[in-house]
Amino acid sequence: MKIWIAGASVSLLLFLALDRGAEGLWARGSSGDPLFITAAGATFPYPIYSKWFDEYHKLHPDIQINYQAIGSGAGIRQLQEGTVDFGASDMPMTDEMLAQTKIKVLHFPTVLGADVPTYNIPGVTAQLRFTPTALAKLFLGEIQKWNDPELVRANPGVRLPAEDVVIVHRSDASGTTFIWTDYLSKVSPEWKSKVGAGTSVAWPTGLGGKGNQGVSGLVQQTPYSLGYVELIYALQNKLSYGIVQNSAGNFIKPDLSSVTAAAAGVRMPADFRVSITNPPGAHAYPISSFTYLLIPETISNPAKRDAIKAFLRWMLTKGQTMVESLDYAPLPAQLVTQEEAQIAKIH
Amino acid sequence: MAGVSTIEAQAGLRKRLLARRRNLGDGAAYVLTLLFATLILILTALVLYELFAASHLSRARFGFSFVFSRSWNPVTGQFGALPFIYGTVVTSLVALVIGAPLGLGCAIFLSELAPRKISDALTFVVELLAAVPSVIYGLLALFALVPLLRNPVEPWLRKCFGFLPLFQGPAQGVGLLAAGVVLAIMVVPFITSVSRESLLAVPREQREAALALGATRWEATWSVVLPYARSGIGGAIFLALARALAETMAVTMVIGNDPQIHTSLFAPGYSIAAVIANEFTEAVTNLHLSALIELGLVLFVITVVINGFGQLLMLATGPGRGRS
Amino acid sequence: MKTARVRKLTGMVMFGLTSLCTLITVSSLFFILGYLLWHGLASINWAFFTQVPKPPGEVGGGMANAIVGSIELILLATLMGVPVGFLAGVYLSEFGGERFSFVIRFTTDLLNGVPSIVVGILAWALVVVPLGHFSLFAGAVALSVIFIPIAVRTTEQFLQDVPQSLREASLALGAPKWKTIASVVVPAALGPLGTGMLLAVARIAGETAPLLFTSFSNSFWNLSPSRPAASLPVTIFEYAISPYADWHRQAWAAGLVLLALVLLLNVSARILMSTRYGYRG
Numbered sequence: 043m044k045i046w047i048a049g050a051s052v053s054l055l056l057f058l059a060l061d062r063g064a065e066g067l068w069a070r071g072s073s074g075d076p077l078f079i080t081a082a083g084a085t086f087p088y089p090i091y092s093k094w095f096d097e098y099h100k101l102h103p104d105i106q107i108n109y110q111a112i113g114s115g116a117g118i119r120q121l122q123e124g125t126v127d128f129g130a131s132d133m134p135m136t137d138e139m140l141a142q143t144k145i146k147v148l149h150f151p152t153v154l155g156a157d158v159p160t161y162n163i164p165g166v167t168a169q170l171r172f173t174p175t176a177l178a179k180l181f182l183g184e185i186q187k188w189n190d191p192e193l194v195r196a197n198p199g200v201r202l203p204a205e206d207v208v209i210v211h212r213s214d215a216s217g218t219t220f221i222w223t224d225y226l227s228k229v230s231p232e233w234k235s236k237v238g239a240g241t242s243v244a245w246p247t248g249l250g251g252k253g254n255q256g257v258s259g260l261v262q263q264t265p266y267s268l269g270y271v272e273l274i275y276a277l278q279n280k281l282s283y284g285i286v287q288n289s290a291g292n293f294i295k296p297d298l299s300s301v302t303a304a305a306a307g308v309r310m311p312a313d314f315r316v317s318i319t320n321p322p323g324a325h326a327y328p329i330s331s332f333t334y335l336l337i338p339e340t341i342s343n344p345a346k347r348d349a350i351k352a353f354l355r356w357m358l359t360k361g362q363t364m365v366e367s368l369d370y371a372p373l374p375a376q377l378v379t380q381e382e383a384q385i386a387k388i389h
Numbered sequence: 390m391a392g393v394s395t396i397e398a399q400a401g402l403r404k405r406l407l408a409r410r411r412n413l414g415d416g417a418a419y420v421l422t423l424l425f426a427t428l429i430l431i432l433t434a435l436v437l438y439e440l441f442a443a444s445h446l447s448r449a450r451f452g453f454s455f456v457f458s459r460s461w462n463p464v465t466g467q468f469g470a471l472p473f474i475y476g477t478v479v480t481s482l483v484a485l486v487i488g489a490p491l492g493l494g495c496a497i498f499l500s501e502l503a504p505r506k507i508s509d510a511l512t513f514v515v516e517l518l519a520a521v522p523s524v525i526y527g528l529l530a531l532f533a534l535v536p537l538l539r540n541p542v543e544p545w546l547r548k549c550f551g552f553l554p555l556f557q558g559p560a561q562g563v564g565l566l567a568a569g570v571v572l573a574i575m576v577v578p579f580i581t582s583v584s585r586e587s588l589l590a591v592p593r594e595q596r597e598a599a600l601a602l603g604a605t606r607w608e609a610t611w612s613v614v615l616p617y618a619r620s621g622i623g624g625a626i627f628l629a630l631a632r633a634l635a636e637t638m639a640v641t642m643v644i645g646n647d648p649q650i651h652t653s654l655f656a657p658g659y660s661i662a663a664v665i666a667n668e669f670t671e672a673v674t675n676l677h678l679s680a681l682i683e684l685g686l687v688l689f690v691i692t693v694v695i696n697g698f699g700q701l702l703m704l705a706t707g708p709g710r711g712r713s
Numbered sequence: 714m715k716t717a718r719v720r721k722l723t724g725m726v727m728f729g730l731t732s733l734c735t736l737i738t739v740s741s742l743f744f745i746l747g748y749l750l751w752h753g754l755a756s757i758n759w760a761f762f763t764q765v766p767k768p769p770g771e772v773g774g775g776m777a778n779a780i781v782g783s784i785e786l787i788l789l790a791t792l793m794g795v796p797v798g799f800l801a802g803v804y805l806s807e808f809g810g811e812r813f814s815f816v817i818r819f820t821t822d823l824l825n826g827v828p829s830i831v832v833g834i835l836a837w838a839l840v841v842v843p844l845g846h847f848s849l850f851a852g853a854v855a856l857s858v859i860f861i862p863i864a865v866r867t868t869e870q871f872l873q874d875v876p877q878s879l880r881e882a883s884l885a886l887g888a889p890k891w892k893t894i895a896s897v898v899v900p901a902a903l904g905p906l907g908t909g910m911l912l913a914v915a916r917i918a919g920e921t922a923p924l925l926f927t928s929f930s931n932s933f934w935n936l937s938p939s940r941p942a943a944s945l946p947v948t949i950f951e952y953a954i955s956p957y958a959d960w961h962r963q964a965w966a967a968g969l970v971l972l973a974l975v976l977l978l979n980v981s982a983r984i985l986m987s988t989r990y991g992y993r994g
Contacts, residue, residue, distance in 0.1 A: 208561050
């Protein structure tokens with residue numbers, strides 16, 4: 043018994059010493075006390091966010107921003123619960139969500155991205171064209187085979203197999219889902235009435251994957267599957283993705299210029315909460331979206347507040363130069379100025 | 390005279406002091422251990438309390454119909470447990486249908502038919518299998534089992550048994566069957582080791598009596614040993630069922646995550662533990678979170694009942710209880 | 714009446730069938746080990762053990778923080794679980810009254826059967842919600858709740874195995890009950906008691922579900938129990954369901970490390986078992 047107590051106290055002391063010492067070690071001899079910030083949310087921008095937080099940590103070794111990509115819905119929830127310092131979501135918080143949140147939240151758009159239809163059809167390497175009605179019917183389960191006349195009509199010259207389409211969607215509450223279902227609700231009245239838009243919907247059919255990563259993984263491994271992911275996930279994992287017909291009738295490839303064109307066609311409100319799916323514009327990609335950092339207006343810890351404000355300023359300037367290499371579109375210039383003004387609101 | 394009585398008095402005093410110290414020590418030990426034993430009661434009570442308290446919103450809104458409702462719609466705020474109960478039960482049943490015969494066959498071999506040394510070594514290996522973590526089973530299931538099911542197993546099943554609604558529909562690999570198979574692999578070691586112990590507990594006289602009457606080794610096993618160990622084996626199966634029902638990680642990775650009821654085993658599904666694991670951190674509304682915790686309560690009740698049944702069956706094995 | 718030949722044949726067929734069942738079962742362990750070795754061994758290098766993860770899509774990095782996080786989780790959970798399990802087991806074996814002991818045993822078995830995801834909910838409600846953030850400590854609490862029932866039952870069982878004559882001899886020599894337990898009974902069962910604890914450790918080493926919303930995860934080094942921490946099982950899960958080939962490679966390596974750890978603990982437990990008092994094998 044005595045040995046136990048002795049052993050336990052020694053280990054506890056050792057442990058505490060290690061903890062203190064380790065923080066000094068990992069902070070690499072910087073002047074400030076190490077600062078740990080926790081954030082969680084969208085998987086849509088995870089590649090660029092994790093690159094940003096990694097780069098920022100290299101510049102400021104005493105600041106660690108630990109971001110966990112668990113989905114927009116979870117990001118909003120954890121922000122509401124107060125278990126994270128800030129959240130991230132592709133879907134701007136609705137008035138109802140803001141009413142349910144005890145703290146006031148500021149939306150900061152960070153990058154522009156695109157939801158793309160990604161598929162895995164053995165033997166088909168061509169980039170398929172999807173009409174809005176085809177996409178809606180596919181995800182409603184009304185088009186069940188790849189060689190359905192509607193798909194064949196849009197893709198002359200491509201030999202589509204007579205196989206069942208395996209739909210892959212998100213199993214978690216996702217901003218990427220919101221973007222996708224928001225678009226489908228705008229182009230298909232049937233979708234709007236049967237399913238609707240949201241981070242988590244009652245999917246008529248399909249398999250569920252966790253996060254953009256999970257959907258990409260399932261599409262990658264499941265022949266004849268069709269899912270939706272943020273563009274960078276399709277590119278990084280060499281998944282085939284299709285081009286979509288926009289409101290002007292043109293089939294548009296998702297890339298920097300078409301996504302930027304989508305944002306240009308929409309009026310930005312003062313609190314930055316906006317949807318840019320199915321916008322007007324001949325060259326706009328129809329399933330584009332901003333993604334947001336959700337920052338509390340009041341941050342009680344002064345060190346965290348200053349660090350977060352500094353990070354936001356860095357993100358809006360240096361950070362924006364890194365986004366194109368990961369196939370996101372940077373923010374338009376006047377938006378950057380407006381957001382810099384909003385940083386002042388954080389107190 | 391006086392000297393003797395003083396010595397006696399001193400001895401008496403010392404004895405009383407020793408007795409008090411001993412009683413103090415014993416009393417302290419008793420209280421200390423009792424305290425920690427009660428802590429277990431408190432912990433279990435806390436589990437029940439938290440499950441009840443945090444599911445209050447959902448229980449008040451849906452009442453008992455929660456268990457029978459098929460919809461799971463976070464957008465409209467409609468939540469029901471039936472798709473998850475269905476997925477949990479179906480995958481566990483598949484696991485038992487595959488795993489119980491396999492585990493029992495293995496147990497019979499190890500306890501009755503194999504030489505003792507081999508039996509001990511192989512039992513050790515089986516017990517090691519039981520220790521493999523769930524996430525590793527999930528890893529293997531995702532990368533080794535699912536492609537195998539997608540091609541050639543499920544198409545073959547569809548060709549041979551496609552007249553049954555169980556084996557219809559597209560073969561996607563992930564789905565109820567994949568989850569059932571990985572659960573089967575996970576429960577086999579458990580069924581094997583517990584059944585083996587029940588079989589070994591059958592008294593030698595029973596076997597010897599059968600053999601003396603001219604039975605072969607197998608006949609003795611089949612007509613005497615197995616019936617005697619019947620309740621122990623039944624208990625093993627129930628306990629294995631309870632484990633399968635509660636399994637989380639391996640199931641989450643291969644079940645397809647679709648909260649709907651499909652009749653085909655090839656189709657995706659969802660289990661209670663999987664949906665809690667996936668949606669807990671992101672339930673945006675309080676009602677959603679409360680519904681998830683109510684699901685946890687449902688799972689807790691089901692596993693307690695099945696476990697209890699299993700324990701009762703295990704207790705029923707013993708001298709004079711089985712058929713002689 | 715079946716002929717002797719038919720009966721003999723039946724016996725041989727059944728021998729064949731049951732040995733097939735055994736072959737399938739036993740070979741699956743070797744299959745699992747082999748598969749993990751095949752896919753994971755190449756990825757076990759110095760970087761794996763010393764570096765933290767890189768952003769997704771970038772090749773390289775390691776799981777140092779997850780390994781350290783798991784070790785710390787296991788240590789903390791064991792630290793909390795051993796005293797409770799041991800002392801409660803002592804109560805059941807040495808002190809317990811008839812009815813109360815039955816209640817404790819029943820409750821312990823109940824707690825043992827609680828699904829691990831529900832244990833996670835408990836730890837979330839008890840630690841994460843009041844503290845307001847995820848933490849390694851919350852994960853350790855969840856793991857200790859899984860640890861305790863195993864520790865209690867094995868402690869009780871192995872203490873009861875100690876022959877009554879030892880206790881009586883000690884008491885006859887004048888030792889009080891508590892000294893008897895501490896100096897005679899427990900040392901006699903020390904090997905098997907260690908076995909029980911090792912088996913409990915092996916069980917919690919592989920647990921994933923209760924950690925998902927308690928200790929959460931962390932892309933950086935973290936030793937402090939008051940912050941979220943990466944752990945081996947959770948990281949394996951995250952990496953396995955992702956599409957990145959590099960993450961898959963690391964998931965295999967991590968799976969191999971985790972399996973090796975769990976198997977090692979189980980084998981050590983078996984070795985300790987053979988030091989049981991007066992009992993061979």
